[in-house]
Amino acid sequence: MQESRSLQLYLLLIVSLIAWQTAVADEKPVAGQQLIRPELFRPLTEPPCSYCSTQHLKGLIRGDDRVISWVRGAHNGGAFPLRHFLAGPRVVNDTYGLFFYDPDGGYVAAYEKDYGYSFHGWRNGSMIVKGPDGSLWSAVSGRCFEGPRQGQSLTRVPSMVTNWQYWLMLHPESTAYDLFDGETYTVTELPEQRSSESIATMGHPDDRLSADASVMGIHLQNQALAFPLDQLPARACLNDTVGDEPVSVFWYERTGTAIAFSRRLDDRVLTFYADEISPETAPIKDRETGTRWSLAGRGIDGPLRGRELKWVPSIQCRWFAWSSEFQETRIHAVTEK
Numbered sequence: 001m002q003e004s005r006s007l008q009l010y011l012l013l014i015v016s017l018i019a020w021q022t023a024v025a026d027e028k029p030v031a032g033q034q035l036i037r038p039e040l041f042r043p044l045t046e047p048p049c050s051y052c053s054t055q056h057l058k059g060l061i062r063g064d065d066r067v068i069s070w071v072r073g074a075h076n077g078g079a080f081p082l083r084h085f086l087a088g089p090r091v092v093n094d095t096y097g098l099f100f101y102d103p104d105g106g107y108v109a110a111y112e113k114d115y116g117y118s119f120h121g122w123r124n125g126s127m128i129v130k131g132p133d134g135s136l137w138s139a140v141s142g143r144c145f146e147g148p149r150q151g152q153s154l155t156r157v158p159s160m161v162t163n164w165q166y167w168l169m170l171h172p173e174s175t176a177y178d179l180f181d182g183e184t185y186t187v188t189e190l191p192e193q194r195s196s197e198s199i200a201t202m203g204h205p206d207d208r209l210s211a212d213a214s215v216m217g218i219h220l221q222n223q224a225l226a227f228p229l230d231q232l233p234a235r236a237c238l239n240d241t242v243g244d245e246p247v248s249v250f251w252y253e254r255t256g257t258a259i260a261f262s263r264r265l266d267d268r269v270l271t272f273y274a275d276e277i278s279p280e281t282a283p284i285k286d287r288e289t290g291t292r293w294s295l296a297g298r299g300i301d302g303p304l305r306g307r308e309l310k311w312v313p314s315i316q317c318r319w320f321a322w323s324s325e326f327q328e329t330r331i332h333a334v335t336e337k
Contacts, residue, residue, distance in 0.1 A: 078175030
């Protein structure tokens with residue numbers, strides 16, 4: 001009788017232990033877990049515009065300030081510093097584009113102009129935003145995963161993240177936001193570490209690369225390809241194909257900038273490479289014509305001077321942010337420079 005009672009107590013203890021372990025496991029972050037904190041950041045809408053050269057003369061922007069630049073459009077595009085316009089609000093709704101800044105995911109996403117978007121929280125460690133109709137969007141992929149527009153995608157605009165001094169050297173005539181006297185907008189320093197909210201919601205990222213590895217991700221023709229960036233030399237050019245589109249990623253370590261273009265121009269396919277002796281304004285050449293190209297994809301000198309390469313939908317970010325949204329992504333094998 002005593003043995004039977006002891007066995008019952010033992011089994012009860014085991015069941016209780018299993019139940020406790022299950023409860024604890026349920027509290028751990030899992031892939032897809034969301035943390036909603038819309039009150040943390042308030043979006044910025046339509047800041048007045050000026051020109052890069054004009055704003056530079058005010059002495060309010062550091063040469064090494066990180067900027068998001070759109071590389072096509074009137075005045076050869078434009079740029080604005082993250083500290084002054086994006087680090088605080090995290091979202092800018094403007095005629096030049098819809099911009100999302102996610103320091104945890106290591107990216108700035110630029111999409112076609114739209115209004116009414118705001119920071120909403122985290123999902124898979126990366127930023128999510130809320131649209132004007134309540135739809136929820138992945139900032140890194142531009143996909144709507146919940147709400148009236150579920151299944152739709154925002155359209156990316158040609159862009160890259162670089163430094164203010166470098167962009168000013170390329171296109172001083174391009175557009176910028178007006179800083180006025182420097183007191184209109186609150187300057188917010190860029191975070192140096194990932195937030196606890198991002199870490200708590202990341203779950204278990206794809207382990208093919210380190211979670212925080214820097215990559216350039218291309219999504220084209222329903223296919224995704226990631227280019228690892230961390231081990232590249234000072235200048236690099238990575239050629240590959242996504243779907244049936246030949247593409248190339250230009251890399252410039254001095255400014256930590258990656259940008260992707262189609263290698264197809266008219267009726268030919270170009271093969272790009274990084275040229276060590278070319279000026280920093282045009283560090284890339286093509287083997288077919290010898291034309292030098294800027295990071296903005298413009299022919300600077302040579303037979304194709306004045307031509308523009310076609311930008312392909314892409315974003316420079318951390319691996320965990322990319323792979324959580326594009327789970328079937330391939331990884332480029334870096335065998336060329």
